[in-house]
């Protein structure tokens with residue numbers, strides 16, 4: 001009972017703390033983020049001049065900013081919008097210096113880590129582990145992909161739209177999508193981010209979910225998901241990519257081998273895979289038996305037949 005009471009109190013405290021952070025995040029012009037009495041590094045509210053003041057000299061930026069999600073969306077959610085100074089820091093000295101660039105936080109002069117830290121002051125709840133992801137660790141920061149004032153797509157504020165954005169660095173990935181058979185990413189029918197989270201995940205390769213277990217692929221290819229009475233085991237154990245290339249392939253159906261039989265015999269040869277049975281001896285390599293999926297049609301699994309004939 002007492003433990004439960006303690007938990008409730010703790011939850012209430014956490015909630016209040018969270019509210020405080022949220023309010024700070026969408027601090028308004030008039031109410032600048034409150035100064036913390038104990039920390040001298042925390043800016044003094046008097047050092048904030050408000051976005052209207054910025055507008056007197058940066059009119060064009062302010063005008064455009066009204067349509068920015070940091071104004072528009074933030075207001076929809078009940079706040080008063082994110083102010084200039086919530087990102088650029090207190091501006092009094094900058095203004096008094098007639099626009100002294102040394103006295104304002106300049107993203108263009110900051111390191112990726114410093115930029116990330118600024119953005120994560122508000123976006124940490126969505127991307128808490130960013131610095132530990134492949135991108136974060138490689139120094140690819142928020143500003144590598146996002147721009148607040150000069151973006152190509154307003155939604156998500158990307159500097160350049162996908163997939164071009166990703167190709168600027170991942171040049172090695174581009175050829176796969178130029179293969180004869182490929183997911184239609186370059187054609188704009190799907191995005192890299194349908195499968196990958198550029199902010200990282202706990203899965204391999206920043207995938208939204210692991211390929212074994214297959215939720216990444218099954219989100220769209222629901223028919224391959226089963227559950228089947230007779231499931232072809234590699235679907236779950238090795239995953240879709242044991243037979244398909246995820247990006248593109250020279251082979252139809254994005255297969256990893258140009259002959260279906262060589263794909264199957266990777267595992268269905270007694271010496272190769274101890275759990276997969278070798279093919280029965282009547283499967284001599286006469287032509288008739290080479291196109292395995294002509295007979296074993298339900299290759300992902302079947303509810304009717306243990307040999308996946310139907």
Ligand code: HEC
Pocket residue numbers: 049050051053054055056057058084085088090091092094095098099100101104105106107108
């Ligand atoms: C008195 C006019 C004036 C006011 C008011 C003013 N600025 Fe500036 N600001 C300037 C000038 C001049 C520059 C330097 C020229 C330039 O790069 O545009 C500058 C530069 C900047 C830069 C750096 C640009 C770079 O090159 O990276 C930022 C960021 C900036 N201002 C933000 C703000 C913000 C935020 C406010 C409101 C708190 C503000 N300014 C208010 C005049 C002003």
Ligand code: HEC
Pocket residue numbers: 051054055058061062065070082083084085086087088107108143146147148149150
């Ligand atoms: C959500 C954070 C954020 C807010 C809010 C914000 N800025 Fe910026 N600002 C940036 C970033 C990041 C850059 C670096 C260039 C970019 O991403 O567009 C920048 C760059 C600038 C520059 C340098 C010129 C340039 O284009 O490189 C000026 C000037 C500026 N901001 C002024 C303002 C003013 C004025 C406001 C309020 C209307 C404002 N900023 C609001 C993040 C922000």
Ligand code: HEC
Pocket residue numbers: 024025026027069070073074077082086087115118119120121122123142143146147148154155156157
């Ligand atoms: C002071 C808090 C704050 C800071 C700092 C901040 N943001 Fe935001 N950001 C917001 C709010 C509030 C929204 C509005 C979206 C919402 O309410 O869900 C938003 C929206 C966005 C969106 C658009 C989301 C969408 O649904 O289209 C992107 C992208 C974004 N921020 C990136 C950044 C980046 C990059 C930085 C650092 C340069 C940054 N933000 C700094 C508070 C902030």
Ligand code: HEC
Pocket residue numbers: 116119120123126127130135140141142143144145146156158162193194198199
């Ligand atoms: C490698 C490129 C890349 C980096 C680095 C990156 N983003 Fe993003 N971000 C994207 C893309 C692409 C989207 C659109 C995702 C989608 O459409 O599913 C996005 C979407 C967002 C959104 C809106 C939707 C959401 O997922 O919440 C926010 C907010 C955001 N990013 C903030 C950040 C912040 C903060 C950082 C730095 C800590 C950051 N991003 C770093 C590429 C990136």
Ligand code: HEC
Pocket residue numbers: 163166167170173177183185190191192193194195196205207211241246247
């Ligand atoms: C249909 C889902 C899907 C799409 C769309 C997709 N990927 Fe992938 N990607 C994967 C899978 C699955 C892997 C893991 C492959 C493996 O481990 O065998 C992967 C691996 C990667 C890797 C790691 C490569 C390596 O060899 O380690 C990079 C980088 C990558 N993808 C970038 C991209 C880019 C850039 C785009 C958009 C142009 C994109 N991906 C679109 C599913 C996808």
Ligand code: HEC
Pocket residue numbers: 134135138140144145162165166167168169170192193196198204205206207
């Ligand atoms: C500014 C350069 C840059 C941009 C832009 C960029 N990446 Fe990356 N990406 C990297 C670097 C550097 C790494 C880490 C080293 C590596 O694995 O190549 C990486 C790693 C990855 C990985 C492997 C993750 C892992 O855990 O192994 C994937 C997947 C990926 N990026 C996808 C994307 C997608 C999708 C986009 C576009 C939304 C994108 N990247 C945009 C530079 C970039």
Ligand code: HEC
Pocket residue numbers: 182183184190194195211216217218219220221240241244245246252253254255
């Ligand atoms: C966002 C939805 C989506 C996701 C996620 C997705 N796919 Fe696809 N996939 C499609 C669409 C749409 C097509 C058919 C159109 C085309 O040619 O791109 C397709 C085509 C295919 C084909 C070829 C089918 C044929 O008839 O030629 C294979 C094989 C395939 N996907 C496997 C995968 C695998 C494996 C994954 C996971 C790594 C995956 N897909 C993830 C949407 C998706």
Ligand code: HEC
Pocket residue numbers: 214217218221224225232234235239240241242243244253255260293299300
């Ligand atoms: C054991 C190898 C293997 C695995 C594992 C596998 N596939 Fe396939 N898949 C095939 C073969 C072979 C074909 C071509 C069938 C044919 O020739 O008709 C195929 C065809 C497809 C097609 C084309 C449409 C259809 O149903 O014929 C899609 C889509 C597809 N696979 C998606 C997936 C997804 C998603 C996964 C993971 C859940 C997966 N595959 C796992 C071997 C495999």
Ligand code: HEC
Pocket residue numbers: 232233234238242243260263264265266267268273275276277292293296299306307308
């Ligand atoms: C990654 C390895 C792997 C690949 C590739 C693979 N299989 Fe399998 N397959 C297995 C395993 C493991 C089993 C399960 C054996 C058992 O029942 O324990 C199995 C079972 C089967 C069965 C049913 C056997 C039974 O128990 O009745 C058939 C039929 C079959 N596979 C056909 C194929 C065909 C056709 C292909 C090529 C399109 C293929 N397999 C590709 C691993 C694989």
Ligand code: HEC
Pocket residue numbers: 260261264265268277278279280283288289290291292293294295296307
């Ligand atoms: C002409 C139709 C046909 C073709 C083509 C075919 N098979 Fe079969 N397969 C069968 C028949 C019939 C059986 C026996 C089913 C039974 O005993 O229930 C069988 C059985 C199997 C089994 C063993 C199932 C078990 O229960 O032990 C495997 C594994 C298998 N085939 C794999 C393949 C592979 C790999 C290929 C391509 C190289 C292939 N098959 C091509 C008709 C075919």
